[in-house]
Amino acid sequence: MQRLKLFLPLALFAILALLLFRGLELDPREMPSALIDKPLPEFSLPRLGAEARISRADVVGEVALFNVWATWCGPCLREIPALKSLENDYHNKNIAFVSLSIDEKKDYQKWRTIIADKELTGIQLMADNNWNSSFVTSYGIKGIPRFILIDTVGNIINSDAPRPSNPEIRKILDELL
Numbered sequence: 653m654q655r656l657k658l659f660l661p662l663a664l665f666a667i668l669a670l671l672l673f674r675g676l677e678l679d680p681r682e683m684p685s686a687l688i689d690k691p692l693p694e695f696s697l698p699r700l701g702a703e704a705r706i707s708r709a710d711v712v713g714e715v716a717l718f719n720v721w722a723t724w725c726g727p728c729l730r731e732i733p734a735l736k737s738l739e740n741d742y743h744n745k746n747i748a749f750v751s752l753s754i755d756e757k758k759d760y761q762k763w764r765t766i767i768a769d770k771e772l773t774g775i776q777l778m779a780d781n782n783w784n785s786s787f788v789t790s791y792g793i794k795g796i797p798r799f800i801l802i803d804t805v806g807n808i809i810n811s812d813a814p815r816p817s818n819p820e821i822r823k824i825l826d827e828l829l
Contacts, residue, residue, distance in 0.1 A: 692716075692806045693790035697752070700767060700776035706750070708806060711775075715828050716748040716802040717813065717821075720793055722755045722782075723766050728797040732770050734816035739773055741822075745829055746804070749774030754782045754796065803828070 696707040719735060721728035739749045751774055755763045760778065767776055779785035791800065791811060799813040801824065809828070814821040 688808055688811065690808055692802050692808060693787065695787050697777040697780060697787075700764065700778070706775055706777060711748050711750060711802060712804070712806040714746045714748050714804055715825070716750055717825075718800040718802065719749070719751040719816075720754060720788065720791075720796050720798040720800070721751060722753055722796060723759060723762050724755070725796050729766075731797050731815055731817055732772070736770075736772070738816040738821065738825075742825060742829075747825065747829065751776050752787060753778045754785065754788055755779075756782050801828075 692708050692711070694708050696705045699706045717738075719731075721731075723729075735749070735751075742749075751772065753763050753776075755778060763778060766772070779787055782788075791798070797815060799810075799815055799821070800808065801810040801813040803809050810824070813824065
C-alpha cells in the first residue's frame with residue numbers, strides 16, 4: 653500500500669505530461685472553427701469615399717475576403733503589397749475585397765492617409781468601436797491581421813484564412829471561382 657502511495661503521484665504526473673505534450677502538437681489552424689458554414693454576422697459600416705453604408709447584403713452574391721487590420725499593426729502593413737497583388741490578379745472576378753480597420757476613431761485621418769498613400773483599393777471600412785466592434789467580437793478576433801473568407805451565399809468558409817502572402821489563398825480562391 654505504501655508503494656502505491658508513492659507510485660500514484662508519479663503515474664498521474666506522467667499522464668498529465670503526456671496529455672499536455674499531445675495538446676502542444678495540435679495546430680490551431682487545422683482545428684475546425686465553430687463559425688464554418690455559419691452566416692456572416694450582420695454589420696452596417698460606412699464605406700470610405702461613399703455616403704452609403706456597406707452591410708452583409710452588399711457582399712452576398714460574390715466571394716468575399718475580409719481583411720481585419722489596423723494602421724499601427726506591423727504585420728498588417730507588411731501584408732499590403734501581397735493584398736494589392738491579390739486584388740489586382742482577381743480584378744473583374746466574382747470576389748469582393750473588404751478591408752476593415754479596427755483603428756480608434758482618433759486615428760481616422762491616419763487610416764485615410766495610409767489608404768491614399770498605399771493606393772489601397774477594394775471596400776475600405778472602419779469598425780465602429782475598434783476591438784469592441786460587433787464584427788470583431790462576433791468572430792472572437794484577438795489578433796490581427798485576420799482574413800475571413802465568405803462564400804457567395806454569405807456563409808463563412810474560413811474564419812482564419814491564409815494571408816495574401818501565403819500562396820495557399822490563391823489555390824482556395826481559384827477553387828471557389
